[in-house]
Amino acid sequence: MSLKRRKFIKVSSAFLASSVVAGSAGWQLIPGTEALAHHPAEKVVPTFCELCFWRCGVDAHVRDGKVYKITGQENHPLSNGRLCPRGTGGHGLLYDPDRLKHPLIRETIDGEQRFRKASWEEALTLIADKYAEITEKYGTESTVMFSHGFGASFFKKLFKAYGIHNFTHPSYAQCRGPRLEAFKLTYGHGVGSPEGLDVKNSKYLVLIGTHLGENMHNTAVQDFADAVSAGCRITVVDPRFSVAAGKAERWLPIKAGTDLALLRAWINVILKEELYDKKFVTENTIGLEELREGVVEATPERTAAYTGIAAEDIVAVARDLGRYKNNALVHPGRHVTWYGDDTQRSRAIAILNALLGNYQMPGGLITQKKYGVPGVKYPVKKAERKLHSKFPLAHSVPSNEVVEQTISGDPWPIKNWFVYGTNLIHSLGEQSKTLEAIQNLDFMVAVDVLPMEITGYADVILPESTYLERYDDLDDRTYRVPYVGIRQPVVPPMYDSKPGHEIAKMLAEKMGLPNLFPDDIETYLDKRLQKIGSSLEELKVKGLLKKPESEIYRRPGKHLKFKTPSGKIELVSNKLRDLGFDAVPQFTQHPENPPGYFRLLFGRAPMHTFGRTSNNRFLGELMPENELWVNEISGRDMKLKHGEYVYLVNQDGAKSKTPIKIRLTQRIRPDAVYMVHGFGHTHPWLKQAGGRGASDADLVTHQSIDPIMGGTGMNNNFVTFTRKA
Amino acid sequence: MARERKYAMIIDTKRCVGCSACVYACKSENDVPEGYCRDWIVQRVEGTFPNLKMLNRSERCQHCEEAPCVTNCPTGASYYPGDGTVQIERNLCTGCKACIAACPYDARYIHPDGYADKCSFCQHRLKDGLKPACVTVCPTKTLHLVDLNSNDGEAERLMEGRTVTQDKVHAGTKPKLYWLA
C-alpha cells in the first residue's frame, strides 16, 4: 500500500500559503520534551457545545485565562466523553479575530453607507425607538424574527411580551420540516432532535440520502459505528459514494430525485410478499388495503427504469427489511428539502418503518421523554394578527414565505426583521428574492457572533458572546437518558460582546418592559433548578443532571395510542386526502439535467457546520474550502482537469460568485455534481472563509416548493462550468 | 518498580469515518503549530463507479521497535524511553532531519522552533493514567492504546476474529500500529 499523509499536509500547506504564521517563541525557551503539555489546566469548566445544534456536553480547559482545549464530557449522554472535530475546535470561534466586536449602526454620509461603532446604550435605544415607530405605523405584525440556535429563547420571550408573534426558522422549510410533518401525519409525532432512532441496535439499516459520518452529529455517529461493529447489515442509497456507503454491504447509486419511487417499490414488495409485521400492522395501523392499491404500480421493474437501480437489488433489500422487521430501520434522515415532494417522500419512509413494526423496538424508532424542568411563565401580549403559512400543514411559517410577504406586502406589510444567528443570504436559496425583500424593510437588526453576509444588510448589528462566554437557558432533553445540561461562561465575554440574555434584558427595559426579566441570569437559572431539587451551584460543577435511562422499548402486548385523527398509525392519510393531496405517496418524475449540465447536490463535511464554522481557523486547517465532485468520465468529457478552479453557471444563467476546485472522482454518478454547503463566503470581514470555495446558494435560483408544508426543494438546479471570471 | 510497558495502538478502520477529530484533538493537546500535524487522515478509494471500496485511516508515528529514526539520529535526541514508545528530547535535537529521511512512514516534521516533532502517544497523558488525546476524542472509538506487556487481554479481544495488518513490515522496523480491517 502506498499510503501517504498528503491529504492533510496538502490541505494545510495550501492553507499556510495564504495565512500569517504567528511568530515563534524560539526553541531554546522550551525547557524539555513535552514540557508545554505538562503545563496543566488551571480550570476545567463543563458546558455544552454550540458548533452545531446537537449540544454535546463539553469540558473547556483553561490555561493562562485562555481556553486551549475542549474535550467531551464523560458523563454526558450526547458526548460519552467524545467529540466531533467541530466541538474539539470550538475555541476557534471564541478566538476568531474576525468576530463582531462591538455594536454597529449603519449610517449614510454623503450618500455613502458604512457601519460605525456604537455603544450598547445607543444601539439598543435606537432599536427600541424604531420598534415603537414601526409598531405605531404598521402594528407589531409587521415585525418578524428569524432564528437558528439555542440562544434565541430570551428574545422570543421579549417579543411575545411586546406583541410580536411572528417567528420563523430556516431549519423548518429549508431543512427538516417535511420529515416533521410526514411523521406527524403518520405517527402523530415527529422523530425529534436529537432523533429517536435506536441505530446502535439495528440489525439492518437503510440510509437513504443520509450521510452519517460526514453528517457528524456526535452520538448519531457513535451509534452508527457501534452498529457497524455489531455486524448490522447496511444499505446506502445515495448518488454519491459516501463514507457511510463505504461501510455498507450494498451501495445503491440512485438517480437523484427518485427516492420516492424506490421507497414505493419497497412498500410494494413488502406487501406483495407479505413480509410486514402482520400483528403490529393489524393492531396499530389503518389503511393497509388502500396502501396496497396505492403502490400497485410501483413494481421493481418499473422502478428500476426510474431509479437506475436493478430490480433484483430492489427486491433483495425489501426482503432483507422484511426478514429483520422489528430490528430493521429505514433512517428518516434530517435535511430533506430536495425536490418539492419531500413530505410524501418522508411519508413513504414513515410508512415503511410502520410496516416493519419497529416502533419502540430495539434497532427501530424510539420515543424519548425530556427531563422536564418546570419553565417560568412570561407575560404575553396579544397581536392583532400573526403570520400563518398559506400551506395547509405547515406548523411553522416557512422563512421563504416571510420573504415573499416582505416583497409583496400582501396581506399586510412586513417592515422589520430581527435576525438571530442565521445567515439568510446562504440558507434560504433564491438569493435575489431575499435581497429584494431586504430592500423593502424599514429596519433590520442582526444578532451574531461573526460578520456573516446577512449582517452586512442590517441597520444595527449586535455582537453576541460565543457559547464559551455566556449562560443560556437550561438544556432540557434526552438521548436515551433524560438530562438537563447547563451552558455557563468559561471565560468572560471578549470585546464589547454580550450574552443574548443580557441583550434581551437590556432591550426589554428600553422597549418599556422593565420587569419582564426581573432576575439576573444566575438567579433565573437557580430558581428553575431549585424546582427539581438542584441548584445553579450544583450544575456549575457537575455540568448536568441525569435521570435513569428511560424505558425506550415497548413491552409485549402494550397498547399503543397515536396522536393521529384515527389514533393509529396512518398508512393512508385521510387528512392529506381531504386537503387534496395523495393519501398514499405517489411518485412523479422531476426535471432531468439538460445536456452539458449536472444536477447540483450538496451536503455536509464532518469538520464544518455549514457556513457557521467556515471562518474557524482551527477547522479551516482541517478543511479550508469545498470542492466540486465530478464523475471522472463526465469530467473528462467536459475537459475538466482535476484540481483546477472553475465557476459554475446554472440553468438560469446564475453564476457562482467564487470559483471552486474540481475534484474528479469515481465516487459520484455521472449525471450529478456535489459540494459541501457553507463555503463561498464573500463578506470582506470574514478573512478566513472569504473567497474559499463556492456557495451552492448562488446557484439555487429554482426552488421546488412542497405543496403540503412549503418546504423549499433545492435540488432541481443544474450547473455547468466556465473558466471565465 | 512497575513492570515495563510496551505501548501499541490498535486501529479499527471499520469504525473510522475520517472525521479528523483525532487530528485536531492532538493539535490542541500538544500545541502543534498551524500548518503541521502529528496525526493525519488518509482516505483511500479503490475501484471504479459503481464498484468501490473505501478505507479511512488515522495515521501517526508507528513507535517502531527497530526505529530507523533512532538509529540515524546523530545526537541521541530520538530515543526509546523503555515503555514501547519512541520519543524526542527537544533540547538535544538540532533539526538536522536525518530522522525524517530515515522514517519509512513519513511520521515526522520539523517544528518551526527548530526540532523534530511527531506523535508521542501523548506520553505526558500516559504518565497520568490517561489515554492519548486522539484515542479519547474519537467519536467512533476507532483508536485503542494497548499495553502489549499487560495481561489484561485487551489487545487479544480487539484482534479476535479480525484481519490484522501492519505497514511496511519488510522495512524491518517492527512497527506498533496494528490495523483492523
Ligand code: SF4
Ligand atoms: S456534534 Fe460536534 S459540533 Fe455538534 S454539538 Fe456535538 S461536539 Fe458540538
Ligand code: SF4
Ligand atoms: S477521530 Fe476517529 S473516526 Fe474521526 S478520523 Fe480520527 S480515528 Fe477516524
Ligand code: SF4
Ligand atoms: S514511524 Fe518513523 S518516527 Fe515513528 S518510530 Fe518509526 S521510524 Fe521513528
